[in-house]
Amino acid sequence: MNKLKIGLLLDNIEIDKYALDLLNWAVRQDGLEVTTVLVRHRAALPPAPRATTLPELLFKIVLAIEGMLIRLFRAHRAHLLAYRLADAAPGCALVRLPLDEHAGVPALGLDLLVYGGTGAPPAGLAGMARLGIVALDYHGQRASRAAPPGFWEAYSKASKTEFEIRHTAPGSASSRVLAAGSFSTKFFFLLNQAHLYSKAGAQLKGLLKTIAATRCLPLEDRSRPYSGPYRLAPRWHQSLAYLGKLGARLAAKAFYRAFNFHEKWGISCVYADWKNAALWNSTRISAPRGHFWADPFLCTHNGKTYCFVEDYVYKSKRGHISVLEITDQGAQPLGDCIREPFHLSFPFLFRYKGELYMCPESSAARQIRIYRCKAFPLEWELCAVAMDNISAADSMLFEHGGRWWLLTNLDRSGLNDHCSELHLFHADSPFAAHWRAHPQNPLRVDAEGGRNAGLIVEDQRLVRAAQRQGFDQYGEGLNLYEIVELNEQRYVERLVFELGCTFRDGLLGSHHMSTTGRITVVDHLDRCFFP
Template sequence: MLARNGPGTSPAGADVAFGDAGTAGRIAVAVVLPAGAAPDAGAARLLETLACDARFALAARIEGPRTPSAPPPLVAGLLALEARVAARPPHVPTPSFDALDLPALTVEDALRDMPEVDVVLDLAPAEGAEALARRARHGLWRLSTAADTAGVADALRGAPESRVRLCRLTAPGAAWETLADAAYDTKFLAARNRMFQREKAAQLAEHALARLAEGLLAPAPSADASPEPASATALPGYLARTAGEVGRRLSDKLAERRGRRPGRFCLRLTRGSILEFDHRQGQELDAPAGRYWADPFLFEDGGTTWLFYEEYVYATGLGHIAVGRLDGDGFTPLGPALDTGTHLSFPFVFRHGGDIFMVPETGATHRLEVWRATDFPTGWTLHATALEGTACADTVFHPDGDGYWLFTNICRDSLGDFCSELHLFRADGPDLKTVTPHPLNPVVVGSRNARGAGRITALNGRLYRPSQDNSHGTYGHGLNIMEIETLSATDYRERRVRHLAGPEAPGLIGCHHVDVAGDRVVYDIRRP
């Protein structure tokens, strides 16, 4: 730990005591923060995570004036107005980071007095901070969202996604390298998109630091860490799109109150495999008026194939788990299978030993819940819970050896977004006696492919994970099939081998979930 010298800043020429934070296998990180301002919400969460993770040691706090990147006056005025109305930045406390009591150094202090660290993480970006690259074994790291204008140009031009990058500078004047990048869905309000990208980008730095700690970091070719400039010439088109989006949302709300179903989900049945089914055709199963059906799962038991799914009721704003039976090519709905009075969806059903279990999405309870069948398929009792205080979505178990891999999506932002962080845990089974996080969490980052879209499927000796493509401003815009290339206690890698976009099929705006049992395939689609 640094010794405090004066009121938070070491004067020129003063001796600053640096501890041995980088020894014993720990990654020593110096952080650069904007002088005179609190870190944004994403940076605050990242600082708190690093302060609590035994793999890292926060060795120095460096503060400096931000590098100017102000947008044109008209754009700046618009951002200020939107921020007051719909994008007020939240305050995120950092008790563990604050307890370190690191004094604030200037960039000049750090260049003169700071011993070499592993990483200088520039969250400002501060003027002159590039010179700090020579004080770090793995260089200066900077997020593209650190600039004031990050995310603004994407919203102004109506981009379907916003690309965020984590770049590294190994020496002053050298070319920037890409350490990690991700695409996030573009929010239609520019100020909200800027806030969203800043909060989510911290995941990239967290993931890259975890890979560094595990010896897995692999930089890509050079890239520019600066964001696209925001231009006032894009304002007329932006204002027209914004007015249209606000009008559409109001219209949808009114339609829901009248019993209509804008943007509804419904199910389709077909035959094939997860790599071959055609989302443009199939037997369609639609919910009664005032409801929609989504998140279907198939389960075979006693020679019968059962279909579990979310039934969402517009009047209550809640979903419950429903079940039906497949009879040949027909479908017989049987009604509710699980209804707790809170929102339920994503009914992942699996067998363990002689019992049948369900892991529904129970994000409203802020914990992971496993239910056991007492009178299958409509009688269930709460069996075990884990991850108390954590909102989880779209959880699946995959057996491996004497335990299970648990895949789940977690929200760690102020906008309620579950679509951009995939977390992996090792669990003993449905009893949830041991649930151990993977060292690379979050193992997948970004709106394009992080959120789960069904169970892990084995086919021809390979593992496939369905995931959602939540770009283009549409929840459930498309469906990815990701091949899991590496799944181990120290590493996770996957690649996309198939992509299905809802708009590719006539009359659809989305396709976001799939499950397979034998040669039966069920998936959901989304209609206007």
């Protein structure tokens, strides 16, 4: 099959790290290639002298301060750097495209144009490629093009920062949304922007691979109404207010670090079914000093109830899997059951042909691993690797409709952030050599409901628990979704309940649920001194 021929449309002969990354990525793909780089330019004129306004001056101060902060984050140190296009794309034809002149461009034989700017794609250019033009959009109906992407979400402490991938067809004056999603908002503007660009760029790459494989664009228009405020470029008092907010956030982080305050997860247990669980009446189960317990999964065995947990050790900065026995008097630690030379968490349990298996989160090994129980509850052995060389977290395997299903959270950006992107695969057994990707993948790209947090099975009813991220806060709450349609072509879930962390004073989050029908557990997060 011929490769999908892509033209990259830019506004400048200097490109940022994200356009550079797209070019480098495309070179390694079998199904597509960037054959042409088009640069829009105006005739060279000396810039008209203009005094810097107060809003511009204050925003430059914001950028200068945060430009130093962003260099503390290794993955984003190049966020503000620019690269010469001639060095970045030596094998591509370079076409300088005047703003008012498009003659001859269709002869380039492009299948698709990809706009590499952050504003709106230039009007009238969709006819330059057979399939039109696609572009990442960080503004949508939410903000003017003058608003810096990611700024207002950090300013207002929004829980998530959104993006869209828009398509304009040849001959069309309007665009439609091919894909949309959100990522958790980081605690300062440039970090949030860098995270947004990296994660959204990974979504664009995934879409381009799909287009290259199918030779067509998704049919569904994912446009949605918007009811929030319309944002403009920050005014002087807003930049000044933001500098105050930034100073307060940095001071709070420095205080907690200086006085050895840490976030610590624990377990809350209530003796009721999940639908009738009054969490204010739950029993707190705390890990010993130097540890925290999270991601509880319940299991009944010989009339007793056991709880498998992530057992995180602060000193080693690594988790393993431990077991507790739940009784009417509380919880009794029984010991460790799985330790590896890498981090483990989320000990998802399932049964197959009468045997008990566990699929813990093992993204540090870049694998989805399955362990078999040799002697309950403490002896387990690795028996299969469902997927290898993959950045996946919080995987859940279950049988439904004669097929085995794998719900997992992928990170395709290289940032080790699995908090938004939900994928589904299916096979004829949990030990199949090949898992087939669902055609709706990714099912969700959403900081509020994307990441798995447990699975409740009641006869044929399936309820997926999902994490809800907060502003600069991992695992602020839970959403419960009932899976109402699941087959090889369709996946549909509906929100049935939202669970917060207000059932006990001082909690910062709650991001997991498990139940036996008689006992329900969630985890909870608070902050403590010398945990």
